[in-house]
Amino acid sequence: xxxxxxxxxxxxxxxxxxxxxxxxxxxxxxxxxxxxxxxxxxxxxxxxxxxxxxxxxxxxxxxxxxxxxxxxxxxxxxxxxxxxxxxxxxxxxxxxxxxxxxxxxxxxxxxxxxxxxxxxxxxxxxxxxxxxxxxxxxxxxxxxxxxxxxxxxxxxxxxxxxxxxxxxxxxxxxxxxxxxxxxxxxxxxxxxxxxxxxxxxxxxxxxxxxxxxxxxxxxxxxxxxxxxxxxxxxxxxxxxxxxxxxxxxxxxxxxxxxxxxxxxxxxxxxxxxxxxxxxxxxxxxxxxxxxxxxxxxxxxxxxxxxxxxxxxxxxxxxxxxxxxxxxxxxxxxxxxxx
Amino acid sequence: xxxxxxxxxxxxxxxxxxxxxxxxxxxxxxxxxxxxxxxxxxxxxxxxxxxxxxxxxxxxxxxxxxxxxxxxxxxxxxxxxxxxxxxxxxxxxxxxxxxxxxxxxxxxx
Numbered sequence: 215x216x217x218x219x220x221x222x223x224x225x226x227x228x229x230x231x232x233x234x235x236x237x238x239x240x241x242x243x244x245x246x247x248x249x250x251x252x253x254x255x256x257x258x259x260x261x262x263x264x265x266x267x268x269x270x271x272x273x274x275x276x277x278x279x280x281x282x283x284x285x286x287x288x289x290x291x292x293x294x295x296x297x298x299x300x301x302x303x304x305x306x307x308x309x310x311x312x313x314x315x316x317x318x319x320x321x322x323x324x325x326x327x328x329x330x331x332x333x334x335x336x337x338x339x340x341x342x343x344x345x346x347x348x349x350x351x352x353x354x355x356x357x358x359x360x361x362x363x364x365x366x367x368x369x370x371x372x373x374x375x376x377x378x379x380x381x382x383x384x385x386x387x388x389x390x391x392x393x394x395x396x397x398x399x400x401x402x403x404x405x406x407x408x409x410x411x412x413x414x415x416x417x418x419x420x421x422x423x424x425x426x427x428x429x430x431x432x433x434x435x436x437x438x439x440x441x442x443x444x445x446x447x448x449x450x451x452x453x454x455x456x457x458x459x460x461x462x463x464x465x466x467x468x469x470x471x472x473x474x475x476x477x478x479x480x481x482x483x484x485x486x487x488x489x490x491x492x493x494x495x496x497x498x499x500x501x502x503x504x505x506x507x508x509x510x511x512x513x514x515x516x517x518x519x520x521x522x523x524x525x526x527x528x529x530x531x532x533x534x535x536x537x538x539x540x541x542x543x544x545x546x547x548x549x550x551x552x
Numbered sequence: 553x554x555x556x557x558x559x560x561x562x563x564x565x566x567x568x569x570x571x572x573x574x575x576x577x578x579x580x581x582x583x584x585x586x587x588x589x590x591x592x593x594x595x596x597x598x599x600x601x602x603x604x605x606x607x608x609x610x611x612x613x614x615x616x617x618x619x620x621x622x623x624x625x626x627x628x629x630x631x632x633x634x635x636x637x638x639x640x641x642x643x644x645x646x647x648x649x650x651x652x653x654x655x656x657x658x659x660x661x
Contacts (some may be wrong), residue, residue, distance in 0.1 A: 376642055377642040414592045439593075440592065441594045443594050444642055458592075458596035460610065463610075464629040465596055503565075
């Protein structure tokens with residue numbers, strides 16, 4: 215009888231782990247709490263650094279899943295219990311047995327309303343980076359609430375990242391390059407617009423990222439080195455923003471038509487409950503603690519429980535795919551060594 | 553000596569071989585949050601005094617770290633101790649305490 219692996223979360227990491235484990239001959243039960251597969255990437259319009267459509271990546275993954283993967287959509291896993299050396303996974307009132315678990319639960323976007331001084335949820339033209347992606351998907355360009363094209367757009371980096379005041383002291387890693395990508399896209403969609411990025415440091419760590427930054431400079435995106443302190447609303451839904459222009463050591467104010475908050479990656483609260491069930495302690499940032507950061511990045515301290523993707527901390531798609539491959543191989547080694 | 557009418561300009565560079573970093577050392581010894589600044593400028597942009605004068609807490613800290621102590625001490629006098637910067641700082645630098653330590657150093661010099 216072939217063995218069953220339960221994969222919790224149907225984003226990039228969960229899909230890739232399912233594909234690999236199925237290829238290795240296992241039965242896979244994939245749980246996804248949403249109605250569709252793809253996770254956050256599935257809701258994105260285009261991806262950095264080459265700006266291909268996110269659907270291309272998601273469709274490629276889902277097309278490679280064959281019939282030995284049982285896909286459960288709108289299935290929230292409420293409990294995982296150990297029973298005679300295997301696991302019982304309970305979702306929507308139904309329990310299923312699994313011989314190993316892979317946690318690919320992902321992250322949540324930082325709830326921007328926690329930075330009240332930035333005005334999200336209070337001022338109408340303050341939006342998040344995720345909402346800008348939806349605008350690109352549906353209109354091909356950003357629109358103010360009154361239906362006009364914004365003439366001036368400000369991107370605010372590090373919202374819910376590198377900020378001890380909201381208990382998110384870590385860098386979310388992918389928002390810098392996302393802001394640069396989106397800034398270029400705004401410039402292309404509305405060529406007459408002025409686009410500003412307010413940053414502290416620009417962390418262009420991946421291949422092609424620095425090129426994207428240069429492309430933004432060439433296309434006329436302005437970079438101001440300073441962190442937003444507060445916003446206020448002006449006539450016509452415009453937004454007044456304040457920061458220090460640290461390179462000239464002067465406070466700066468600017469009225470813009472739209473503010474885009476680059477929200478970081480936060481630990482998903484519902485993962486916490488599963489970690490308790492499995493007796494795994496979260497790391498300092500609240501993400502899943504891996505067994506050895508350098509050498510066993512997809513193991514957890516719990517026997518038979520593996521992990522991949524952004525539930526271990528901020529990740530890009532490549533990181534998630536790599537971790538998924540590793541996790542699948544580690545699951546295989548675990549299930550064949552018994 | 554013949555006067556050719558030439559002179560040498562005083563140096564404008566940070567000469568870190570000669571910089572007096574005593575104040576920086578004593579402040580970071582008494583309050584290590586002084587070391588945590590990432591120069592984001594949240595303190596300056598939220599500063600009540602900074603909106604009307606050229607006071608910049610971020611710049612003052614930087615002056616101390618480069619040994620420009622007399623400028624920094626003069627800067628510290630502009631602070632009204634309202635504490636808005638303490639609320640804004642993403643690294644939890646104890647900004648008001650740093651001001652207090654700079655002023656205290658001025659009294660003991």
